[in-house]
Amino acid sequence: MSGELGLVVAPELPTFIRQGTLRRLARKPTVWISAVILSTVLFFSFFGAILTPFDPNLTKLAMVNIGPFQSEYLLGGDRAGRDILSRLMFATANTIGGAAIAVSVAVAIGVTVGLMAGYYGRTFDAIGAWLSNLIQAVPGMIVLIAVFVVVGPSTVTSMIVVGILIAPAYFRLVRNVVISVRNELYVDAARVSGLSDIRIMSRHIFVVIRAPIIIEMAYIAGIALVIQAALEFIGLGSPESPTWGGMLQDSFNALYISPFAILWPALSIILTVLAFVFLSNAVRDTLGDPRSSGGTARKAIAHAVTPPGAAELGEPNAFLSVRELSIAYPLSKEKSRTVVRKVGLQVNRGEVLGLVGESGSGKTQTAFAILGLLPPEAIVTSGRIVFDGLPLLELTEKRLNQLRGREIAYVPQEPMSNLDPAFTVGQQFGFAMRKKLGLSRVESRERALSLLARVNIKEPERVYDYYPHQLSGGMAQRVLIAIAVSCDPKLLIADEPTTALDVTVQAEVLDLLRDLQQERSMALILVTHNFGVVADICERVAVMKDGEIVETGETRAIMKRPEHPYTRLLLDSVLDNVPMRAPLTSRDGVRA
Numbered sequence: 101m102s103g104e105l106g107l108v109v110a111p112e113l114p115t116f117i118r119q120g121t122l123r124r125l126a127r128k129p130t131v132w133i134s135a136v137i138l139s140t141v142l143f144f145s146f147f148g149a150i151l152t153p154f155d156p157n158l159t160k161l162a163m164v165n166i167g168p169f170q171s172e173y174l175l176g177g178d179r180a181g182r183d184i185l186s187r188l189m190f191a192t193a194n195t196i197g198g199a200a201i202a203v204s205v206a207v208a209i210g211v212t213v214g215l216m217a218g219y220y221g222r223t224f225d226a227i228g229a230w231l232s233n234l235i236q237a238v239p240g241m242i243v244l245i246a247v248f249v250v251v252g253p254s255t256v257t258s259m260i261v262v263g264i265l266i267a268p269a270y271f272r273l274v275r276n277v278v279i280s281v282r283n284e285l286y287v288d289a290a291r292v293s294g295l296s297d298i299r300i301m302s303r304h305i306f307v308v309i310r311a312p313i314i315i316e317m318a319y320i321a322g323i324a325l326v327i328q329a330a331l332e333f334i335g336l337g338s339p340e341s342p343t344w345g346g347m348l349q350d351s352f353n354a355l356y357i358s359p360f361a362i363l364w365p366a367l368s369i370i371l372t373v374l375a376f377v378f379l380s381n382a383v384r385d386t387l388g389d390p391r392s393s394g395g396t397a398r399k400a401i402a403h404a405v406t407p408p409g410a411a412e413l414g415e416p417n418a419f420l421s422v423r424e425l426s427i428a429y430p431l432s433k434e435k436s437r438t439v440v441r442k443v444g445l446q447v448n449r450g451e452v453l454g455l456v457g458e459s460g461s462g463k464t465q466t467a468f469a470i471l472g473l474l475p476p477e478a479i480v481t482s483g484r485i486v487f488d489g490l491p492l493l494e495l496t497e498k499r500l501n502q503l504r505g506r507e508i509a510y511v512p513q514e515p516m517s518n519l520d521p522a523f524t525v526g527q528q529f530g531f532a533m534r535k536k537l538g539l540s541r542v543e544s545r546e547r548a549l550s551l552l553a554r555v556n557i558k559e560p561e562r563v564y565d566y567y568p569h570q571l572s573g574g575m576a577q578r579v580l581i582a583i584a585v586s587c588d589p590k591l592l593i594a595d596e597p598t599t600a601l602d603v604t605v606q607a608e609v610l611d612l613l614r615d616l617q618q619e620r621s622m623a624l625i626l627v628t629h630n631f632g633v634v635a636d637i638c639e640r641v642a643v644m645k646d647g648e649i650v651e652t653g654e655t656r657a658i659m660k661r662p663e664h665p666y667t668r669l670l671l672d673s674v675l676d677n678v679p680m681r682a683p684l685t686s687r688d689g690v691r692a
């Protein structure tokens with residue numbers, strides 16, 4: 101990668117990938133053959149009933165069990181003297197319709213329950229798994245026979261039941277895929293941005309599961325077709341609506357008299373099922389892991405909404421005040437581990453506070469408590485957080501969602517892992533601005549382009565259409581910062597925003613953060629383990645060790661006279677190893 105842009109791929113890549121995928125698919129003969137078979141089947145399922153050469157129910161005594169290619173009945177006559185070709189064409193709609201019903205029911209139930217179970221986990225997951233196990237434990241054929249006895253012969257009913265019986269396959273597939281992505285940073289980032297669960301599921305999660313769902317659909321359609329044929333074959337179908345399975349049973353009864361009659365429905369079933377299976381395999385082999393087209397690219401966002409307008413709750417000068425905050429994680433029923441202990445912080449409007457400490461000292465937990473993003477197992481054992489007059493720990497999730505992104509924004513540690521690989525930079529801007537600011541598509545594009553230019557992205561128009569894997573690490577972090585400030589938040593929390601970047605880019609990103617903070621008079625909490633970064637842009641600093649604030653005060657004062665031995669240790673490590681950058685510049689541009 102070179103220079104600022106550090107581009108790794110041509111901008112046309114996303115289109116190229118799709119065209120390349122289609123080209124690779126088209127090179128496989130099985131795909132062609134399957135596509136031809138399925139198109140033909142689809143054609144006849146729509147038009148078969150009107151194209152039949154004879155009435156499919158017309159019986160002619162002379163044609164009873166007549167062989168193929170011997171009369172006007174091209175494929176011969178069945179044991180009632182009806183034209184086999186006409187019946188085959190007529191039955192296509194019922195057969196494919198039945199399979200479509202089963203697939204639709206399986207997708208509707210399996211995907212919905214799998215999505216909820218994977219995303220929410222816990223009770224949803226337990227209920228979903230229990231239902232799935234229950235359905236699998238029930239002998240399907242007995243259920244189908246029971247339904248047949250109670251409801252009577254009905255292809256629609258039996259295919260609905262088949263759909264329910266197949267749904268666990270979708271449930272497991274979707275649940276597992278969702279579990280593998282629900283803790284991805286870009287999903288967290290979407291939460292931080294204040295997107296609702298429904299939006300996160302439809303935008304960020306569904307995009308991951310849709311490819312496996314579609315691939316699985318072809319398999320399931322094949323399975324549904326086989327089950328339907330089997331049901332009809334054993335007489336559990338409706339004689340009023342001819343299907344290939346029903347024709348199979350009919351011709352089986354006359355096997356010794358008219359051995360060819362069974363060939364046509366059997367061939368239709370076998371070819372269609374094979375076409376479904378081969379097509380599904382080919383698509384999966386070509387696409388591979390549905391997430392892989394983004395390469396190493398990952399996901400992202402950070403932004404926000406709604407002015408609080410609430411009454412001040414004391415501490416009029418402290419824009420953000422954290423008091424006596426303690427956070428613990430349960431180890432067993434009786435024991436828990438405290439990871440943040442009686443932490444107190446204060447950030448004024450437009451101020452930059454550095455939260456510095458070694459890895460594991462509790463910085464991120466403190467930041468997450470402010471954002472309302474602690475994991476469900478975390479227990480806030482004491483404390484109060486007041487932001488712009490609002491008691492954050494007492495707000496509902498909905499209210500926090502409104503605040504996140506608009507009032508409080510977040511810039512995460514790993515830029516690449518925080519951008520959603522499935523969406524372009526422009527789309528990820530749009531999620532934030534259209535929802536939080538109510539901007540139109542055109543307005544959000546204009547704003548995004550000017551923000552991209554502001555964070556020193558060259559050729560913003562091109563980068564706007566890039567997917568994350570086309571960005572260098574530095575560009576990705578700039579994009580994330582631009583998205584974070586896109587809704588003009590009053591407080592920005594940047595969690596080790598430069599850790600994943602190389603040294604020269606680190607300095608540029610810090611400069612950018614400092615400039616944006618000053619331009620917008622944002623309060624900024626900079627979480628870092630590096631005192632050099634603190635010295636660079638923070639007016640005040642709080643030093644954390646083992647979950648506690650051990651020292652806090654003005655950066656200059658603490659750098660001159662650190663009181664706590666741990667602060668001295670942190671300072672020494674910077675002075676020993678890292679060249680210091682230019683001293684802190686105050687907001688009026690005067691060097692301190």
Ligand SMILES: Nc1ncnc2c1ncn2[C@@H]1O[C@H](COP(=O)(O)OP(=O)(O)OP(=O)(O)O)[C@@H](O)[C@H]1O
Pocket residue numbers: 429439457458459460461462463464465466475477629
């Ligand atoms: N879900 C969790 N369950 C149990 N303990 C956790 C959980 N998340 C974090 N912790 C613990 O909380 C402590 C503080 O973690 P935190 O992420 O706040 O550290 P940090 O100072 O931000 O470090 P880093 O710079 O490495 O991110 C750590 O000891 C960590 O193991």
